Amino acid sequence: MKVLITGGAGFIGTHLTKRMLELGNEVISVDNFLLGMKENVDIFEGNKNYRFIELDISDTSSFCNALKKEKIDIVYHLAANSDIGKGGQRPNIDYNNTFKTTISVLELMIQNNIKNVFFSSTSAIYGDKLGEIIKEESEPLPISYYGGSKLASESFIYAYTHMNDLNSMIFRFPNVIGPNLTHGVIYDFYHKLLYNPYELAILGDGTQTKQYIYVTDLIDAIIYMTIDNNFNGLNIYNIGAIGETSVKEIADIVCDVLEYKNVKYKYSGGKIGWKGDVAKFKYDITKITKMGWHAKYTSTEAVVKTVQSLKERQT
Amino acid sequence: MKVLITGGAGFIGTHLTKRMLELGNEVISVDNFLLGMKENVDIFEGNKNYRFIELDISDTSSFCNALKKEKIDIVYHLAANSDIGKGGQRPNIDYNNTFKTTISVLELMIQNNIKNVFFSSTSAIYGDKLGEIIKEESEPLPISYYGGSKLASESFIYAYTHMNDLNSMIFRFPNVIGPNLTHGVIYDFYHKLLYNPYELAILGDGTQTKQYIYVTDLIDAIIYMTIDNNFNGLNIYNIGAIGETSVKEIADIVCDVLEYKNVKYKYSGGKIGWKGDVAKFKYDITKITKMGWHAKYTSTEAVVKTVQSLKERQT
Numbered sequence: 001m002k003v004l005i006t007g008g009a010g011f012i013g014t015h016l017t018k019r020m021l022e023l024g025n026e027v028i029s030v031d032n033f034l035l036g037m038k039e040n041v042d043i044f045e046g047n048k049n050y051r052f053i054e055l056d057i058s059d060t061s062s063f064c065n066a067l068k069k070e071k072i073d074i075v076y077h078l079a080a081n082s083d084i085g086k087g088g089q090r091p092n093i094d095y096n097n098t099f100k101t102t103i104s105v106l107e108l109m110i111q112n113n114i115k116n117v118f119f120s121s122t123s124a125i126y127g128d129k130l131g132e133i134i135k136e137e138s139e140p141l142p143i144s145y146y147g148g149s150k151l152a153s154e155s156f157i158y159a160y161t162h163m164n165d166l167n168s169m170i171f172r173f174p175n176v177i178g179p180n181l182t183h184g185v186i187y188d189f190y191h192k193l194l195y196n197p198y199e200l201a202i203l204g205d206g207t208q209t210k211q212y213i214y215v216t217d218l219i220d221a222i223i224y225m226t227i228d229n230n231f232n233g234l235n236i237y238n239i240g241a242i243g244e245t246s247v248k249e250i251a252d253i254v255c256d257v258l259e260y261k262n263v264k265y266k267y268s269g270g271k272i273g274w275k276g277d278v279a280k281f282k283y284d285i286t287k288i289t290k291m292g293w294h295a296k297y298t299s300t301e302a303v304v305k306t307v308q309s310l311k312e313r314q315t
Numbered sequence: 316m317k318v319l320i321t322g323g324a325g326f327i328g329t330h331l332t333k334r335m336l337e338l339g340n341e342v343i344s345v346d347n348f349l350l351g352m353k354e355n356v357d358i359f360e361g362n363k364n365y366r367f368i369e370l371d372i373s374d375t376s377s378f379c380n381a382l383k384k385e386k387i388d389i390v391y392h393l394a395a396n397s398d399i400g401k402g403g404q405r406p407n408i409d410y411n412n413t414f415k416t417t418i419s420v421l422e423l424m425i426q427n428n429i430k431n432v433f434f435s436s437t438s439a440i441y442g443d444k445l446g447e448i449i450k451e452e453s454e455p456l457p458i459s460y461y462g463g464s465k466l467a468s469e470s471f472i473y474a475y476t477h478m479n480d481l482n483s484m485i486f487r488f489p490n491v492i493g494p495n496l497t498h499g500v501i502y503d504f505y506h507k508l509l510y511n512p513y514e515l516a517i518l519g520d521g522t523q524t525k526q527y528i529y530v531t532d533l534i535d536a537i538i539y540m541t542i543d544n545n546f547n548g549l550n551i552y553n554i555g556a557i558g559e560t561s562v563k564e565i566a567d568i569v570c571d572v573l574e575y576k577n578v579k580y581k582y583s584g585g586k587i588g589w590k591g592d593v594a595k596f597k598y599d600i601t602k603i604t605k606m607g608w609h610a611k612y613t614s615t616e617a618v619v620k621t622v623q624s625l626k627e628r629q630t
Contacts, residue, residue: 148474
């Protein structure tokens with residue numbers, strides 16, 4: 001099978017590429033190295049089943065030209081601005097990198113007659129539900145440019161799927177973490193503490209609670225739902241682990257792993273870390289569980305393993 | 316008060332312009348005459364409170380330049396490809412005219428520090444609910460490019476509203492009809508029957524059931540919710556009349572008004588009129604009713620009045 005992975009040099013993209021190659025599939029990986037890293041994909045060079053194209057896919061015509069007449073079985077569309085806080089600074093960051101990339105993918109699918117697409121959506125499409133347990137059919141009211149861009153992407157995927165008889169698998173996942181993380185609160189805390197082991201600045205009041213999923217668990221779910229099982233028409237799943245982890249707990253775990261005992265936390269205060277942030281988050285994952293998948297690691301176990309991987313990479 | 320109306324030469328736009336001028340407001344009307352008609356807005360020329368700009372607002376920078384530093388109290392964003400069937404032919408019709416126009420409006424709002432926006436959304440964002448009664452919090456799963464473009468527009472409105480402390484009023488309305496209609500099933504049936512009074516081609520099996528709202532009822536609701544009452548933050552309302560009307564009933568009404576007694580209906584067959592069409596549609600309008608608004612005319616009364624207005628215009 002030949003698969004196209006957009007955002008193929010990114011955090012999730014490199015893990016997915018690795019697994020796809022292990023399964024004996026051909027992989028075309030596309031990335032513009034805005035968040036993706038060259039060192040992440042260099043390890044695949046030389047594999048005869050692997051081809052990398054450096055490209056900004058928000059430019060639809062360049063993208064379609066670069067892949068002209070390429071026969072592809074499934075597109076895994078992961079390309080996005082995954083840094084929600086940064087996206088809040090200017091709406092066009094997410095408009096171009098998170099939304100327009102999706103339009104390019106859909107256009108490529110029409111032009112090349114590609115029938116199957118996996119889309120990495122997000123829990124951020126739901127907005128701030130004030131702790132309400134979120135199901136797939138919960139009303140989506142995103143409050144960040146990132147969440148808005150992902151819901152807008154989904155909107156066009158729905159329409160293209162129906163109008164062109166496509167098969168689409170949409171996963172809405174929370175924070176994905178693990179080896180080779182490039183940004184986010186765990187990454188930040190870890191590097192801030194290496195720089196100053198006595199004090200840690202924490203955005204908000206530390207009680208913000210999110211769900212984290214370990215990247216290999218997510219990759220297992222993707223393979224299970226798009227390769228091991230057939231999918232037809234439009235499919236939407238919340239994907240998550242068991243439990244949630246607060247920002248304060250993350251700080252404690254990072255200090256534990258680094259064996260720093262006298263760190264003073266300095267909270268910026270307030271219920272959220274940045275505008276567009278969601279303070280409390282609870283996910284219903286019954287639908288994917290009924291399909292026979294569940295995450296191996298809880299949210300907090302995923303955090304611990306990720307911090308350990310940061311330490312291992314460093315030593 | 317100074318208001319900007321996009322799609323100001325369109326069917327709803329001209330009715331809204333008329334009412335706004337009657338209320339003593341200043342109106343800047345923008346249209347590209349793609350669906351809007353010059354003869355509709357010529358009647359306003361000479362009114363000192365009225366200014367018309369011919370422009371394709373999907374081009375964001377031209378739009379922002381044309382309105383540079385203009386102080387506007389509310390934008391009424393009506394510009395869209397309102398012809399769903401036509402939009403099904405190519406995705407870029409709705410992408411440019413229905414979706415990108417919204418991005419332009421949001422960008423203008425940021426650049427000119429405009430705080431209030433009314434957005435004309437649609438029942439088509441819900442997709443095919445198979446007759447289920449649709450509330451505002453029902454899961455939106457559009458199946459047409461038009462519905463997808465409107466939901467994508469809403470997605471960005473949510474995000475911009477939260478990130479920039481805007482006030483937005485989103486109305487999701489079904490088919491709007493009345494004097495000066497430019498397209499749609501009533502318009503089509505009427506003109507087809509004038510051409511051939513013995514036979515009428517009907518898409519689908521005639522049982523497709525939709526809700527129609529009379530345009531003055533919609534304008535009343537817009538004025539009531541955006542001028543008579545303050546609005547803050549994000550507001551979403553289903554707007555509709557009482558009852559629904561089937562395609563067969565519409566054909567009967569048109570024949571009645573035209574006094575054609577021996578028309579043979581030729582059905583194309585199938586449950587829907589075109590790909591992306593929704594066969595059965597039921598709307599819950601409790602939320603807007605609780606705000607103190609209701610439509611004067613039922614769905615079927617609106618159809619009868621509209622057909623009569625077509626006949627009056629002709630004679």
